[in-house]
Amino acid sequence: MTRHTRILMSVIYWAFVIYLFVPLALMVTMGFKDSKFIGFPIRAWTVDWYAAVLQDTQVMSVFGYSMAIAIATTLLSLIIGTWMAAFLGPNKFRGKAILFALACLPAVIPGIISAIALRIFARLIELEPGMLAVILGHTVHNVPFVALVVMARLSTQPKSHIEAARDLGADSIVAFFRVTLPYLKPALVGAGIFCMLLSFDDFVRAFFLGGYQPTLPVLIFAKLRSGMSPEINAISTIVLIMTAILGLWAERSMRRLNKGSPQ
Amino acid sequence: MNGDKDTIVHIDNVTKRFGDIVAVDRLDMKIMAGEFVTFLGPSGCGKSTTLRMLGGFETPDEGRIVLDGVDVTRQPPNRRNVNMVFQDYALFPHMTVGQNVAFGLELKGKSRPEIERRTDELLDFLQLSGFRDRTPDQLSGGQRQRVALARALAPDPKLLLLDEPLGALDAKLRGQVQIELKDIQKRTGKTFFFVTHDQEEALTMSDRIVVMNSGKVEQSGTPEDLYFRPASRFVAEFIGETNLIEGKVRGRDKGAIVIDWNGVDVRGAAHDHQPSEGDHVTASLRLENVICHPKKPASRTAIEGRVVSRLFKGSRTSLDIRIGEQEDAVIRAYMDAGNATQIADDLLWISWEAERLAVLRD
Ligand SMILES: Nc1ncnc2c1ncn2[C@@H]1O[C@H](COP(=O)(O)OP(=O)(O)O)[C@@H](O)[C@H]1O
Ligand SMILES: [Mg+2]
Numbered sequence: 001m002t003r004h005t006r007i008l009m010s011v012i013y014w015a016f017v018i019y020l021f022v023p024l025a026l027m028v029t030m031g032f033k034d035s036k037f038i039g040f041p042i043r044a045w046t047v048d049w050y051a052a053v054l055q056d057t058q059v060m061s062v063f064g065y066s067m068a069i070a071i072a073t074t075l076l077s078l079i080i081g082t083w084m085a086a087f088l089g090p091n092k093f094r095g096k097a098i099l100f101a102l103a104c105l106p107a108v109i110p111g112i113i114s115a116i117a118l119r120i121f122a123r124l125i126e127l128e129p130g131m132l133a134v135i136l137g138h139t140v141h142n143v144p145f146v147a148l149v150v151m152a153r154l155s156t157q158p159k160s161h162i163e164a165a166r167d168l169g170a171d172s173i174v175a176f177f178r179v180t181l182p183y184l185k186p187a188l189v190g191a192g193i194f195c196m197l198l199s200f201d202d203f204v205r206a207f208f209l210g211g212y213q214p215t216l217p218v219l220i221f222a223k224l225r226s227g228m229s230p231e232i233n234a235i236s237t238i239v240l241i242m243t244a245i246l247g248l249w250a251e252r253s254m255r256r257l258n259k260g261s262p263q
Numbered sequence: 264m265n266g267d268k269d270t271i272v273h274i275d276n277v278t279k280r281f282g283d284i285v286a287v288d289r290l291d292m293k294i295m296a297g298e299f300v301t302f303l304g305p306s307g308c309g310k311s312t313t314l315r316m317l318g319g320f321e322t323p324d325e326g327r328i329v330l331d332g333v334d335v336t337r338q339p340p341n342r343r344n345v346n347m348v349f350q351d352y353a354l355f356p357h358m359t360v361g362q363n364v365a366f367g368l369e370l371k372g373k374s375r376p377e378i379e380r381r382t383d384e385l386l387d388f389l390q391l392s393g394f395r396d397r398t399p400d401q402l403s404g405g406q407r408q409r410v411a412l413a414r415a416l417a418p419d420p421k422l423l424l425l426d427e428p429l430g431a432l433d434a435k436l437r438g439q440v441q442i443e444l445k446d447i448q449k450r451t452g453k454t455f456f457f458v459t460h461d462q463e464e465a466l467t468m469s470d471r472i473v474v475m476n477s478g479k480v481e482q483s484g485t486p487e488d489l490y491f492r493p494a495s496r497f498v499a500e501f502i503g504e505t506n507l508i509e510g511k512v513r514g515r516d517k518g519a520i521v522i523d524w525n526g527v528d529v530r531g532a533a534h535d536h537q538p539s540e541g542d543h544v545t546a547s548l549r550l551e552n553v554i555c556h557p558k559k560p561a562s563r564t565a566i567e568g569r570v571v572s573r574l575f576k577g578s579r580t581s582l583d584i585r586i587g588e589q590e591d592a593v594i595r596a597y598m599d600a601g602n603a604t605q606i607a608d609d610l611l612w613i614s615w616e617a618e619r620l621a622v623l624r625d
Contacts, residue, residue, distance in 0.1 A: 158351060158353060160349045160350075160351055160353035161353050161355065163318075163320055163340070163347075163349070163353065164347070164349055164353035164354075164355070164414075165355075165366070166319075166320075166339065166340040166341050167318060167319075167340045167341070167345075167346055167347045167415075168341075168346065168366050168367035168370055168414070168415075168418065169341045169367055169370030169371055169418065170341055170370055171339070171341055174370070178366075179355055182355075182357040183356070183357065185357070
C-alpha cells in the first residue's frame with residue numbers, strides 16, 4: 001500500500017466514524033439545551049428535560065410496557081428458538097432443509113410486509129390488537145435468530161457430553177437440562193439480549209399490531225408529529241445508553257462463544 | 264448355571280450393521296468378573312461399536328447382550344449398571360471436578376452426605392483431592408483422564424468401558440498411566456473392558472486380549488498366548504515383529520511338526536488346529552525366540568546361515584540371516600551386541616524350541 005492510499009483510507013475511515021457519531025452526539029447534546037427549540041447556538045444548559053421525562057407518567061408507563069413486551073418476547077423466543085434448534089439440529093429427516101428455510105424466513109421478510117400479514121392474521125383468529133399480538137409478532141421475527149445462534153453453538157458440543165450424561169444415569173430430558181443447557185448459556189445470553197433489543201426497537205410491528213397503548217418507539221413517533229422537543233432527545237439518550245450497554249454485553253458474550261472451546 | 268457364576272457379560276452372537284458395513288459380525292464372547300479384557304485391532308475393525316453396544320449407545324441388529332444374567336440388549340444407557348470412559352473424556356465443562364464425579368451419584372438418588380463421602384473417596388483414590396474445585400479446562404491431560412475415570416467409577420458399575428482413553432496423552436505419560444490404570448483395576452477388583460489399537464498397550468495391561476479384525480474375533484487369549492502362540496497370520500503380524508515362514512508340512516518328529524522351508528527342515532508346533540502332511544502352511548517365529556550360535560552347536564536341529572545385514576540397536580543387534588542360497592529365505596533375529604561381534608565371516612547357526620514356531624491356521 002502506498003502512502004497516499006493509506007492516508008486516503010484513514011480519511012475515509014474517520015469520515016465514516018464522524019458520520020456515525022455526529023448525529024448521535026447532536027441528539028445527546030440537544031437534550032441538555034435550556035430552550036424549547038432544537039438547534040444552535042446553545043446559550044444555556046439544563047437537565048430539566050431529563051427531569052421532565054422521569055416525571056412524565058405516560059413516558060414511564062410506556063417504557064414499562066415496552067420493557068414488558070421485550071421481556072416476554074425474549075423468553076418466548078428463547079424457548080421456541082432453542083426447542084427448534086434442538087429439534088432441527090441433530091435429527092435427520094426429509095424436508096429438513098425446507099422446514100429450516102421456512103422457519104428462518106420471518107427474519108428476512110421486510111418488517112412492513114410481515115406486520116401487515118400478521119395484522120390480517122390476527123384479525124382472522126380474532127386476536128385483539130394489543131400486547132399479546134405485539135409479543136407474538138415480535139416472537140415470530142426473533143425465533144430464527146435464536147435458532148441460528150443456538151444451532152451454531154449446539155454443533156460445537158461434542159456428542160460424547162450427552163452420551164456421558166446418559167451413561168451416568170440421566171434420561172434424555174435430564175441430560176438436556178443439566179448438560180446441554182449450561183453449554184448453551186453464552187449463546188442464550190447473547191441471543192436473549194439481541195431479542196430484547198430487536199423487540200424494544202421495533203416500530204413497524206408494534207404500530208400495526210398494537211392497541212391503544214403505544215410502545216416507546218410508537219410514542220416517540222406520535223410525539224414527533226406534534227413537533228420536535230428536547231424531551232424526545234432526553235428519552236432517546238436514555239434509550240441509547242441502555243441499549244449500548246446491553247449491546248456491548250451481548251457482543252462480549254457472543255465473543256466468548258467462539259473462544260469458549262469445548263473443554 | 265454354576266459355570267456361568269463368574270460371567271459378568273455375555274455378548275451373545277451379536278451383529279451390528281451400518282448400511283452396508285458390517286461393523287460387528289456375529290461376535291460371541293464372555294467376560295468374567297474382575298477381568299481386564301482388551302479389545303485390540305486396527306482402526307475401523309468394530310471395537311468402539313462393540314463397546315458402545317455394551318454401553319447402550321448402539322443397539323445390535325442381531326443377538327443379545329446379557330449383563331449379570333439380565334438381557335439388557337434394548338435398555339438405554341441410563342438404565343444399565345455400566346459406565347464408560349470416553350476417548351475425549353467428555354468431562355462436563357461447566358462443572359467442577361467434584362461436580363463431575365458427583366453427577367452419577369446424584370442421578371442415582373444418593374443422599375448428600377453419601378455423595379460427598381464417595382466423591383471424596385474417589386478423588387483421594389485417584390490423587391485428585393487438590394483439584395476438587397477446578398474446572399476441566401484447568402487440568403492437564405493426565406488429570407482429566409483421572410477425573411473421567413473417577414466419574415465413571417463413582418456409580419460403582421458392574422463393568423467399566425474404556426475407549427482408547429490414553430490416545431490423547433503423550434507417549435511418556437501414556438506408559439505411566441498404563442501402569443496406574445492396571446493398578447487401579449487390581450485395587451478396585453472391577454471388570455475393565457478396554458479398547459485400543461496399540462498392541463504394546465494391550466500387552467502391558469491386559470489379563471486377556473481379544474484381537475479383532477473386520478468385525479470378527481481373530482483370537483482371544485493371554486498376552487503371552489497371543490504373542491508366542493498366534494493363531495493367525497493377522498495376529499502374528501499385528502502384535503510385535505515376527506518372522507513368517509511358509510512351507511509344506513513334511514510330517515512329525517517327536518511331537519513337532521516338520522515343515523519344508525525352501526528345502527530346509529524346520530520344526531514347529533500348532534496350537535489350536537492340526538495341519539496334515541502335505542498342507543501348505545505359514546508359521547510365525549518371534550525374533551527373540553531365535554537362538555544364534557557363533558560356533559556350530561551340538562543340537563542336530565541347528566541350521567546354518569549367513570548374516571546378510573545387521574542393525575545395531577544399542578543393547579542388542581538385529582540380524583538378517585539367510586538360510587541356504589534362496590534370496591527370500593531370511594530369518595531376522597536378535598543377538599547380544601557383544602556376542603554379535605564373535606561371528607566370524609558372517610557364518611552362524613540358528614535354532615529354536617519347536618514350541619516357539621507357531622504354525623498358523625491361514
Ligand atoms: N454411526 C456410524 N455410522 C456409520 N458407520 C459407522 C458408525 N459407527 C461406526 N461405523 C463404521 O463401522 C466400522 C467400525 O467402526 P468402529 O467400531 O468405530 O471401529 P474402531 O473403534 O475399531 O476403530 C467402521 O467401518 C466405521 O466406519
Ligand atoms: Mg474407535
